[in-house]
Amino acid sequence: MNIFRLAGDMTHLASVLVLLLKIHTIKSCAGVSLKTQELYAIVFATRYLDILTSFVSIYNTLMKLIFLGSSFSIVWYMKYHKTVRRTYDRDQDTFRHWFLMLPCLLLALLIHEKFTFFEVLWTFSLYLEAVAILPQLVLLQRTRNIDNLTGQYIFLLGGYRGFYILNWIYRYFTEPHYVHWITWIAGLVQTLLYADFFYYYFLSWKNNKKLQLPA
């Protein structure tokens, strides 16, 4: 564990906490894309299939449980909680997210490190995570009405991706044989998707103004 990896995990954790705080305390999910949250739930479910069979550390298992539990509970809140679900921007959040899954699955079947059930699903989760933010970014662009918590949630998620890239660079230079092209390229694509959002986030932060995206 290096400092970049830890910082990445902590920003990831913080992003989830910010979102849960918004949903649980303010009882609102306005501006949050259910499509993206459903994709994340699938990402964690397929990536952490090995949670019972392979043990790395208590830290890892605990974090996996947190990400699984939080992603499914966020989906539950948005779909079924009587107050929260009323605040969901159903009409704006129309990205056809299921269509992202098929290409990711096909790509995972074609490009993977090992052709086994667990390995293909694990690779699928990497590809799907790379594009899972798209419905959220489209929703932001449409509503243009971004409250602070939603902005911070996406900012922290992007931060998590950025720190993971630094972690990979660090590990590449400090650990022999640490080469994982699939993880890196999927991670890089994912981080690039945030670039536009980051640009406007920093602009609003610099000018001390509310975050607004151009039409």
Added chain:
Amino acid sequence: EEHEETKDEL
């Protein structure tokens, strides 16, 4: 064995 390294990430 190399592959196990990646699995230690989240």
